[in-house]
Amino acid sequence: MTAMRYLRLALVVLATLMQPSMLGAHEASLGVLEFREVRPGAFIGRWTMEPSIGAGRIDLRVPPHCFLRLPEMNCGQKGLVGSITITNLGANMSAVLIKVIPIAGEPRSYTISTANPVVSVLGTGAPTLEAWIELAKTYVNYGIDHILLGADHLLFVLGLIWIVGGGWRLVKTITAFTIGHSASLAAAAFGLIGVPERPLNACIALSIAFVGVEIVKQQRGTMGITARYPWAVAFTFGLVHGIGFASALAGLGLERSLLPAALLFFNIGVEIGQLAFVLLVLALIWAHRRLDAVVPRWGEALPAYAIGSVSMFWFFGRLVRVFAAI
Structure with a gap:
């Protein structure tokens, strides 16, 4: 693949992710x-x-x-x-x-x-068994749908994979991220914590920019905090992303008796979608190694700068929405 084809591919990916609709992040319609x-x-x-x-x-x-x-x-x-x-x-x-x-x-x-x-x-x-099955089917599907349409969350997970690689380190990192966003999702859904949605979405964009900087550090031979303590970074930012997930349920007006089950099934759906994405990325990495694909030296830094550029575009766009709402 020539350098010009790499550049065109990067521009297409950036243009796709930098759509105005992404500025709303987890503000589901x-x-x-x-x-x-x-x-x-x-x-x-x-x-x-x-x-x-x-x-x-x-x-x-x-x-x-x-x-x-x-x-x-x-x-x-x-x-x-x-x-x-x-x-x-x-x-x-x-x-x-x-x-x-x-x-x-x-x-x-x-x-x-x-x-x-x-x-x-x-x-x-x-409630009958059929009602519980219907509830499970609805919210598992809704969780899968929400995570696979959440490009900001998936971009953060991609950054973690890029830094950590495969093996048990990745398993522990993704597990810590799951525990973090599951805990904050439950706390926000039950009203124990509350953060305004638009500032929160700006913080989520900054978390992705942070991971992009950490990738650049690693490529330059410096061990960043994510490379040294990936589980701690994953858990911390997982708490932030989990509150963002809670916004998907906040406007539904579920009666409290159904909320625990709906929350459980929604979270299961999120985890299924996240696991599918991680496996897809690992499969692409494996295929790249099997094919012995050669990437130009300048192209090695392209993913980190792409992640950083997209996340900062989202951050400034979401920041404008924060001040516009004041």
Whole structure:
């Protein structure tokens, strides 16, 4: 591969990551649609948190026996039981929470996401095994979807892999990062800690820039703090990233009884997505070594400077949003 092809590839990657939509980081575009039962089988629906694309453009499909014309929905004697889907979920709307509030019984919440666009409403009464399976499927998929769309988090993990390499050091580093973001995710989700989202996203961008600097130090023969104590750095910044993950759940309005299970399944989904990314990167490194690919000397520093450039672009963009909100 010639030097010019390396340069073109780097420019394409930078242009992709430096999209304005990435400045929002974990500010997911969420909607909350509430259906309150006013008489048996009859509901009044309203958006308590309207997604950014506008509720009028959302293609909501309810069970066939239900007649829907917001704000009214009538499901007759059978009640609201069956599948609900939104067919036009995409990059501009990551998830919609459907809250069903019956006349009698506990409210139920169902999350429709790009990874899980169809949910089954199971009626009222005590949660069944089918309800728990539905909850698990919804939030595991939502966690996978959230992490794989979170380029800032994945870029930080890539930087850790670049510094640590493979083997048990990488296992311990990723484990420390997982423990850190799992702990802060739980604490933030239960309201034990709280950090404004936009300043937090700016700090997440700075954490990636820090790793980029550490890569440059290592390439110049200097042992940075990440190379010496990777688990400590991973755990510390994991705490910051975990609070960012919590913002994905903050606007959903889950009832507290469902929050522990939803949090567990969401975190499992995040870990599945993170593990898939780590394995993909390790596979690419293995393939590069097997092919004996030769990289120009100047190209060895390109990934570190690319990581640093992208993260500082995000940082300044997010900093502008912080001051704009004041």
